[in-house]
Amino acid sequence: MGASKTDFFTDKQNGIATLTKALGHPARIAIIEYLVKVDTCICGDIVNELPLAQPTISQHLKELKNAGLIKGNVEGNAICYCIDEKAISKLQDYFANISAKLQKKNMCC
């Protein structure tokens, strides 16, 4: 095998898993944090920020974009990538909701 059985889970579950999976690599976390840090969205120099080759960064950016975590605008011959706030909000809400539900329970362990 090797392929996830996504058909058997709800759209919401698959949606959250898509977002968390995309963030499940330190390089992609680092890219998100870099995008948060810089004021402008000119992101061509992520390559200089991370110890990875340009094709590898490009691939990571593609995965973040496919998952909906970042957006990309062509800006001359460079590309302006930036965070899609909606995706972050979705994750924030998701974990806040779980936290709230856990507060109401007395866990056994």
Next chain:
Amino acid sequence: MGASKTDFFTDKQNGIATLTKALGHPARIAIIEYLVKVDTCICGDIVNELPLAQPTISQHLKELKNAGLIKGNVEGNAICYCIDEKAISKLQDYFANISAKLQKKNMCC
């Protein structure tokens, strides 16, 4: 290759990536949601909840446990798994922090 270059990233980045990676599969999201839903922590019947074989569930549980998202207590010949609230809090805080920082910026795209 195939192995992530974890050495080049910060502990915090690797820590978040470990948590999100563990959640990056719909079955593991479903397990977490099941653990949130049930009042008691008697979790032996996760196998009946999901369309996956017992060894597969056991493997997913192991990954969630290794990442620190769930804890497991031996309870007779069954095992009581439950969510580790600290891990969820960590994720909630992380995304809340990013959201807050994004509010203060005017994104270009």
Next chain:
DNA sequence: TTTTAATATTGCAATATTACGATAAATATA
């Protein structure tokens, strides 16, 4: 002690991910 029940581990096949060199594509600049 034998049996039963609940989980974990092993071994394996199919597939996915990670990383990068080489190269292509697209656009700006000289």
Next chain:
DNA sequence: TATATTTATCGTAATATTGCAATATTAAAA
């Protein structure tokens, strides 16, 4: 137009993940 710059894609090797059948382990119950 030729060249430089930026980013994407292709091809490939190494490794990781997913899933399950078979089997082992562990502890309760008979």
